[in-house]
Amino acid sequence: AQSVTQPDIHITVSEGASLELRCNYSYGATPYLFWYVQSPGQGLQLLLKYFSGDTLVQGIKGFEAEFKRSQSSFNLRKPSVHWSDAAEYFCAVVRGGGYNKLIFGAGTRLAVHP
Amino acid sequence: GAVVSQHPSWVICKSGTSVKIECRSLDFQATTMFWYRQFPKQSLMLMATSNEGSKATYEQGVEKDKFLINHASLTLSTLTVTSAHPEDSSFYICSARETSGYEQYFGPGTRLTVT
Numbered sequence: 001a002q003s004v005t006q007p008d009i010h011i012t013v014s015e016g017a018s019l020e021l022r023c024n025y026s027y028g029a030t031p032y033l034f035w036y037v038q039s040p041g042q043g044l045q046l047l048l049k050y051f052s053g054d055t056l057v058q059g060i061k062g063f064e065a066e067f068k069r070s071q072s073s074f075n076l077r078k079p080s081v082h083w084s085d086a087a088e089y090f091c092a093v094v095r096g097g098g099y100n101k102l103i104f105g106a107g108t109r110l111a112v113h114p
Numbered sequence: 115g116a117v118v119s120q121h122p123s124w125v126i127c128k129s130g131t132s133v134k135i136e137c138r139s140l141d142f143q144a145t146t147m148f149w150y151r152q153f154p155k156q157s158l159m160l161m162a163t164s165n166e167g168s169k170a171t172y173e174q175g176v177e178k179d180k181f182l183i184n185h186a187s188l189t190l191s192t193l194t195v196t197s198a199h200p201e202d203s204s205f206y207i208c209s210a211r212e213t214s215g216y217e218q219y220f221g222p223g224t225r226l227t228v229t
Contacts, residue, residue, distance in 0.1 A: 046219075049216075090157065102218060104157045107156075
């Protein structure tokens with residue numbers, strides 16, 4: 001069965017520092033992968049997605065992610081974090097079997113120190 | 115584009131009453147909508163998949179008679195929590211998917227508190 005693992009529950013970085021959030025998936029075929037961000041009390045906003053092609057994908061708000069099939073990973077990166085990036089980040093993969101349901105990781109809560 | 119709204123954004127109801135949450139796709143047609151539940155500091159748990167004009171499909175462990183879902187049009191799905199109890203208090207989020215494609219667009223969520 002498909003699954004998504006986000007190993008880091010909570011990460012704290014200083015403003016201006018670089019960021020990498022880890023995501024590992026378990027899926028037999030080529031996965032459709034997503035990163036979403038959720039601010040407190042809000043719904044989810046799509047940061048970026050990977051379906052095929054170039055394994056380095058660019059998203060909104062200066063985020064990028066790299067798909068590495070050999071490592072079953074889709075890590076999210078940002079070269080310089082802003083205080084407004086403090087939020088919960090979710091990695092997700094499309095689940096097979098119809099309706100294209102999403103399976104979410106447990107999430108990583110990002111705190112940004114000034 | 116691709117905006118999904120939810121109403122209400124928060125609701126407080128008494129135990130034993132029912133409450134309806136609306137999910138609308140504002141600028142696209144959504145054949146399929148999804149309903150999620152999120153507990154504090156936890157991930158989203160898919161409750162059910164709503165398809166326009168047909169019965170919803172529920173995930174294992176979700177009571178279909180308690181969480182009634184109706185998807186009457188291509189832009190509207192409703193979730194009704196019947197005979198609500200305090201343990202139903204949660205953050206409910208809907209998403210909508212365009213007729214073709216894999217991407218889901220999420221609503222802002224509805225916080226339900228049952229007293």
